[in-house]
Amino acid sequence: xxxxxxxxxxxxxxxxxxxxxxxxxxxxxxxxxxxxxxxxxxxxxxxxxxxxxxxxxxxxxxxxxxxxxxxxxxxxxxxxxxxxxxxxxxxxxxxxxxxxxxxxxxxxxxxxxxxxxxxxxxxxxxxxxxxxxxxxxxxxxxxxxxxxxxxxxxxxxxxxxxxxxxxxxxxxxxxxxxxxxxxxxxxxxxxxxxxxxxxxxxxxxxxxxxxxxxxxxxxxxxxxxxxxxxxxxxxxxxxxxxxxxxxxxxxxxxxxxxxxxxxxxxxxxxxxxxxxxxxxxxxxxxxxxxxxxxxxxxxxxxxxxxxxxxxxxxxx
Amino acid sequence: xxxxxxxxxxxxxxxxxxxxxxxxxxxxxxxxxxxxxxxxxxxxxxxxxxxxxxxxxxxxxxxxxxxxxxxxxxxxxxxxxxxxxxxxxxxxxxxxxxxxxxxxxxxxxxxxxxxxxxxxxxxxxxxxxxxxxxxxxxxxxxxxxxxxxxxxxxxxxxxxxxxxxxxxxxxxxxxxxxxxxxxxxxxxxxxxxxxxxxxxxxxxxxxxxxxxxxxxxxxxxxxxxxxxxxxxxxxxxxxxxxxxxxxxxxxxxxxxxxxxxxxxxxxxxxxxxxxxxxxxxxxxxxxxxxxxxxxxxxxxxxxxxxxxxxxxxxxxxxxxxxxxxxxxxxxxxxxxxxxxxx
Amino acid sequence: xxxxxxxxxxxxxxxxxxxxxxxxxxxxxxxxxxxxxxxxxxxxxxxxxxxxxxxxxxxxxxxxxxxxxxxxxxxxxxxxxxxxxxxxxxxxxxxxxxxxxxxxxxxxxxxxxxxxxxxxxxxxxxxxxxxxxxxxxxxxxxxxx
Numbered sequence: 001x002x003x004x005x006x007x008x009x010x011x012x013x014x015x016x017x018x019x020x021x022x023x024x025x026x027x028x029x030x031x032x033x034x035x036x037x038x039x040x041x042x043x044x045x046x047x048x049x050x051x052x053x054x055x056x057x058x059x060x061x062x063x064x065x066x067x068x069x070x071x072x073x074x075x076x077x078x079x080x081x082x083x084x085x086x087x088x089x090x091x092x093x094x095x096x097x098x099x100x101x102x103x104x105x106x107x108x109x110x111x112x113x114x115x116x117x118x119x120x121x122x123x124x125x126x127x128x129x130x131x132x133x134x135x136x137x138x139x140x141x142x143x144x145x146x147x148x149x150x151x152x153x154x155x156x157x158x159x160x161x162x163x164x165x166x167x168x169x170x171x172x173x174x175x176x177x178x179x180x181x182x183x184x185x186x187x188x189x190x191x192x193x194x195x196x197x198x199x200x201x202x203x204x205x206x207x208x209x210x211x212x213x214x215x216x217x218x219x220x221x222x223x224x225x226x227x228x229x230x231x232x233x234x235x236x237x238x239x240x241x242x243x244x245x246x247x248x249x250x251x252x253x254x255x256x257x258x259x260x261x262x263x264x265x266x267x268x269x270x271x272x273x274x275x276x277x278x279x280x281x282x283x284x285x286x287x288x289x290x291x292x293x294x295x296x297x298x299x300x301x302x303x304x305x306x307x308x309x310x311x312x313x314x315x316x
Numbered sequence: 317x318x319x320x321x322x323x324x325x326x327x328x329x330x331x332x333x334x335x336x337x338x339x340x341x342x343x344x345x346x347x348x349x350x351x352x353x354x355x356x357x358x359x360x361x362x363x364x365x366x367x368x369x370x371x372x373x374x375x376x377x378x379x380x381x382x383x384x385x386x387x388x389x390x391x392x393x394x395x396x397x398x399x400x401x402x403x404x405x406x407x408x409x410x411x412x413x414x415x416x417x418x419x420x421x422x423x424x425x426x427x428x429x430x431x432x433x434x435x436x437x438x439x440x441x442x443x444x445x446x447x448x449x450x451x452x453x454x455x456x457x458x459x460x461x462x463x464x465x466x467x468x469x470x471x472x473x474x475x476x477x478x479x480x481x482x483x484x485x486x487x488x489x490x491x492x493x494x495x496x497x498x499x500x501x502x503x504x505x506x507x508x509x510x511x512x513x514x515x516x517x518x519x520x521x522x523x524x525x526x527x528x529x530x531x532x533x534x535x536x537x538x539x540x541x542x543x544x545x546x547x548x549x550x551x552x553x554x555x556x557x558x559x560x561x562x563x564x565x566x567x568x569x570x571x572x573x574x575x576x577x578x579x580x581x582x583x584x585x586x587x588x589x590x591x592x593x594x595x596x597x598x599x600x601x602x603x604x605x606x607x608x609x610x611x612x613x614x615x616x617x618x619x620x621x622x623x624x625x626x627x628x629x630x631x632x633x634x635x636x637x638x639x640x641x642x643x644x645x646x647x648x649x650x651x652x653x654x655x656x657x658x
Numbered sequence: 659x660x661x662x663x664x665x666x667x668x669x670x671x672x673x674x675x676x677x678x679x680x681x682x683x684x685x686x687x688x689x690x691x692x693x694x695x696x697x698x699x700x701x702x703x704x705x706x707x708x709x710x711x712x713x714x715x716x717x718x719x720x721x722x723x724x725x726x727x728x729x730x731x732x733x734x735x736x737x738x739x740x741x742x743x744x745x746x747x748x749x750x751x752x753x754x755x756x757x758x759x760x761x762x763x764x765x766x767x768x769x770x771x772x773x774x775x776x777x778x779x780x781x782x783x784x785x786x787x788x789x790x791x792x793x794x795x796x797x798x799x800x801x802x803x
Contacts, residue, residue, distance in 0.1 A: 030646035032459060037646035038553040058645060063553070115348050119365055121457050137455070187754060196756025196794055207370070207379065209558035209589070211644050225709060227594045233709050235575055236586040237380040241716055241797040248755060252708055255747045267644035269369070269559045271349070280754045284747055303747070306739035308729065314749060315742070316765035316778055575799045577717075582799050 001127045004102060005052035007168045008074055011100050012047035015072050021098050025060050026050040026074040033125045034110035038063060050074070053127055054108040054145060057266035061085075061217040064092050071097060076104030078261035080161035081294025082217040085257055088299060091220060094163075101164025103172030106146065106153035107262075108132065111271050113148050116141070146176070152262030152275060154178030162295055180260060183279035198276075199244065205270040206243045208236070212274055213250055215267035218257045225249060251277035256285045256302040259294045317495070320502035321509060322479065322486040327358035334409045334498070338447070341375070342411040343368045355411070363481065366457045367414050367636060371565035375410060376421065376442040377428075379562075381585045383438060383572070388581035398583065403441045412451040415471035415478070416462045416634040420565030421448070422474035423634070426627050427568055438585070447494050450475040454516050456523050459637030461650055464527030467634045469520035470513075480513040487513040528653040530631065533620055541621055542613065546655045551612040553645040554591070560615065560639035560647070561589035566632050569595070590614045616652050666721055666786040669714035670695040673703050673726035675733040679769025687772050691779040694786070695723065702726065704737025708748045711762065715795040721786030723763040725778070731768060738766070756794060760785040 012024040028039030028049045036055045040063075041047040052074075060073050061082035075083060080101060086092045114122065117136060126133040131142050155178035160171045187195050210226070213219045226234045226246050234245045251274065258278045265275055285291050288311055291302040322330055334340050335356050342361035344353045350368045352375070355361045382401050389395035421443070428439035453460070453469035462468060472478050476495030480487040487509050490496045533541065561567040571588035574581060588595050591612070596605040605611050619632035633649065640648050672678040678699050684691065700706060703726030714722045724745065732738045745764050753759055763782045767775050 031648040031651060032641060032646065035646045040549075040552050058553075062555075111348075118345065118348055119350075119362075121366060123458055184754065192753070192756050192758045194756075195754065199755050207558070207562045209562045210592075211555060211557035211559045214555035214557040215644055227592070229594075231713075233713065235584075235797065236571060236573060236588075237575075237584055238586075239380065239797060239799075239801075241795050244755075244795055245712055245716060248751060249709065249712060252748055252751055267555070267557070267559075269563060269642040269644070277751065277755070281747060281751060284750050288746060289743070303743055304740070306736060306743055308739070310739070310742055311746065312729075312742055314746070314764060316763065316781065577797070577799050580800045 001053050001105070004169050005050065008052055008100065008102075009047050009050050011166055011168060012041055012050055012072065013044040015098060016041065016047055017044045020070065021072040022069040024050070024072040024074070024100070025063050026100075027052065027056040027058070027060075029053070030055070033122050034108070034113060052102075054105065054132065055110065055125075057107050057150070057263060058215060059217045059261045059263040062215065062263075064097065065217070065220045066091075069096070072100055073097065074100045074102070075161050075164065076102055077156065077158040077160055077162070078104070078259050080163055081158060081259040082261060084162050084294040084297055085259065085301075086217065087297055088294075088301060089257075094297065098166075099161060099164045100166055100168060101161030102168040103161075103170065104153070104156070104159040105172075106149040106156065106159070106176050107266075108145060108148045109150040109266075112150075113143065116143065149176060150262050150266065151178070151183070151273075152260050152265065155180035155183065155260065155279075157292070158259075158295070163297065180279050181283050183275060184283055187276065187280070200240065202273055202276055203243055203247055206247070206272055207270060208238070208243065208246065209269060211267040211269060212264035212272075215263045216254070217261075217263075218254050219250070225253075247274060247277060250274075251281060254278055255281045256289070256291060257293050258282055317490050317492075318499060319505040319510060320488045320490075320499040321505050322488045322499075322502055324358075324484055324486065330502075331356065331358055331361075331411070334411070334449075338407045338409050340409045340411060341372075352410075361412055363412065363451070364455075366453075366455070367417070367638070369638070369642070370563050371420065371636070371638065372410060372413060372417055373420065373424070373565050373568075375408065375446065376439055377424070377568060377570075377587075379587045381438060382582050383585055384583045386581040386583075388576045388579050396581075404445050407445040407447070408442075409447045409449060411449045412479070413448050413475075414453060414636070415450050415469060415473070415475065416453075416460075416467050416636040417565050418448050418450050418474035419462075419467045419471055420474075420634045420636075423566050423623075423627075423630055423632060424568055426630060447476045447498070448474065449495075449498075450478045452478055452480040452513075452517070452520070454481060454520050456520055457637055458526065459640040460524055460635060461527040461637065462635035463521055463524045464529070465631045465633050465635040468517075469524065470517040480516060482509060482512045482516065485509070526650055527635075528650050529657045530620060530624075530653065532657045533653070534624065534629075538617075538621055538625070541617060541656060544656065546652075546658075547609050547613045550616075550647065550652050550655070551609040554608060554612045554647055555645055556591040556593070556608055556611060557644065558587075558589035558591060559642050559644060560649075561591060562587060563638040563642050565634060565636055565638075566619070571595070590618070612647075616649070616656065620653055620656065664787060664790060666694050666783065666789075666791070667719055668695040668721040668723055668782060668786055669719040670697045670723045670725070670782075671700050671703075671706055671710065672697055673733075673738070674699050674701050676727040676731065676769050677725035677765070677767040677775065680767045680771050680775040683769060683772040684775045689772055689776040691776045692783040694783045695779060702732065702734050702737035703741040703745075704732070704734065706741055706744070708744060711748065711752075712795070715757075715761075715792060716797045718792065718796050718798075720789070720792045721761050721763065721782065723765070723778075723782050725765040725767050728766040728768055758789050760789050761792065
């Protein structure tokens with residue numbers, strides 16, 4: 001990890017000192033363990049703060065939206081897919097973008113790590129090639145990194161960047177062995193009443209902070225439907241109907257666009273698994289329309305397309 | 317007012333007394349998270365924990381609170397007349413609340429109950445009917461910085477009783493008549509127990525190594541801070557989500573809406589947050605806090621400048637560290653405030 | 659209320675250029691059909707925002723029915739074909755989340771198909787009636803929080 005981080009810093013310094021870009025958007029080390037944060041380096045000196053670790057969970061494509069000037073973005077597979085999405089949706093211009101691509105090792109879910117030490121405070125996590133050394137008040141344990149990957153990283157299909165102007169390190173293997181169809185599968189087997197019970201259980205802790213929406217590089221509407229007041233599609237209360245309306249429509253708005261980057265789940269302060277909804281849509285889009293979002297510049301988003309023979313068994 | 321001893325094997329009897337005609341709540345572990353829930357026995361409650369993930373402010377200031385109801389019919393004699401919602405019907409006890417959270421309620425008292433005109437009966441009703449039994453922090457987190465914002469891991473502000481865990485028993489100190497009454501039956505504390513509690517307090521304070529300084533913020537004018545260049549960097553990564561606000565024990569902004577459905581109508585108060593553009597959006601289409609920078613700045617300025625200026629130096633932050641832990645992009649309030657203080 | 663007596667309320671969104679006309683023709687042809695639906699005229703099924711469907715359920719509709727022109731017949735050439743993808747994904751999502759199959763219906767009915775309109779009303783009403791009153795997604799402000 002540190003070797004990759006060093007290469008990122010070198011690449012950023014070079015870009016900034018040569019004046020090729022105005023800013024390099026990458027990750028910096030957070031003030032608490034397991035929480036790296038999006039960092040903007042404007043000078044070669046600031047580029048020293050860039051890092052790369054198992055906890056780079058925010059999707060940096062978000063910060064390219066409506067940002068003027070030339071920018072470089074540190075992009076693993078999912079971030080690059082979202083950049084492609086944004087290019088295809090005419091939100092950013094390829095020529096203003098310099099992609100510092102790299103193979104994603106899969107990011108670690110800090111909640112899974114924390115769950116190993118219930119009620120204890122983790123003070124430091126040290127990266128080792130295949131392990132993480134977790135230290136806290138009165139304990140120290142070495143854990144196997146790949147057992148604690150975020151669930152979306154386990155089902156990843158694109159670890160290498162789709163587009164890149166420069167590749168850091170080597171292109172690596174694809175996949176982590178998981179299958180995204182297994183995320184939706186357990187619910188698909190249930191009867192409607194059980195599914196609804198699962199929905200209630202999944203979203204019962206939602207506090208409607210909208211971190212999932214705000215962290216998502218797909219959610220760039222000037223006015224989100226939940227913020228619309230005339231008409232008000234969704235009231236601001238904690239009523240179940242309002243919470244569900246938000247999550248269902250938010251998920252639907254990601255149809256044919258969601259790259260399963262997992263930033264929504266990583267951002268959620270309550271640990272809600274909203275991928276249970278988006279993974280179902282991802283599966284539908286792939287099976288019905290043969291499309292995977294963000295894989296190719298110039299591809300048309302499936303929800304703005306049709307084919308004469310699209311499936312319509314359910315229409316009378 | 318008085319110092320008593322509560323032996324751990326007597327806890328259940330003590331809690332039974334509390335439950336008799338009150339609802340008792342305490343932090344519990346559920347799905348790997350610390351949250352608040354009703355309890356009746358000591359075993360259900362947590363006695364060793366850092367703090368609940370979200371603040372307990374919703375006991376007094378629920379995220380969604382129906383304030384009044386009305387019949388949504390024009391022309392009906394009963395129509396469009398607001399009817400008050402019933403007040404809290406049973407007193408409550410919050411057990412094992414952390415001193416920082418209790419301090420936060422005292423800060424909020426200053427805001428919700430100011431004078432005759434600003435006198436929030438929803439807040440006041442629940443506050444008056446609630447007893448706070450605190451549990452001193454013997455083991456603060458690395459993200460705690462209470463001692464630097466006027467609170468303390470063994471702080472007593474806002475509490476009726478403070479419990480300090482000294483091993484096989486708890487030292488119970490009361491500060492109000494309500495607290496005093498609860499401890500009436502308990503045995504007196506020994507000098508040795510008090511000494512031990514004092515030592516634990518010193519040790520806990522020593523464990524708080526991070527903090528904020530506000531001396532220069534106090535000395536600076538509002539406009540100097542407002543125009544400081546730091547906000548351009550603080551706002552960069554901010555998502556403008558509501559996480560920091562909603563987990564914060566002192567954030568208290570809300571939005572009141574009238575909801576109608578056929579003949580039913582109600583006035584509801586929902587939590588709102590300054591990071592949202594909608595929060596300040598005017599009906600005219602003008603937004604006085606139109607940019608992300610304005611909104612990010614507001615949160616820190618409010619807590620560390622506006623509240624101190626208007627409330628006699630009281631800071632709108634109790635140093636619980638929740639926002640530091642939960643912010644999806646790690647905007648660390650300690651760093652921001654220290655930058656403000658530079 | 660027993661099952662037999664239950665009369666569902668169904669929000670029906672009809673395209674102005676076809677199903678709405680089909681309903682008209684069914685009316686002037688004196689065709690009999692259940693009266694459980696509340697027809698809402700929309701300019702094209704392409705105008706259907708999934709928000710509308712959600713809103714109907716939130717307001718307590720027991721069923722929602724969207725009907726437009728047959729593929730190829732859209733007044734705006736392809737509105738219904740774009741809509742078809744949206745309906746597919748949205749219906750799958752709602753049913754995945756626990757909405758009972760049979761609450762949400764779609765059909766293609768031209769303005770000449772009065773009897774198909776009559777048949778579909780009967781089918782939709784029967785299906786929704788069989789499910790009983792809606793349970794989920796209802797915003798009810800009378801409930802005490």
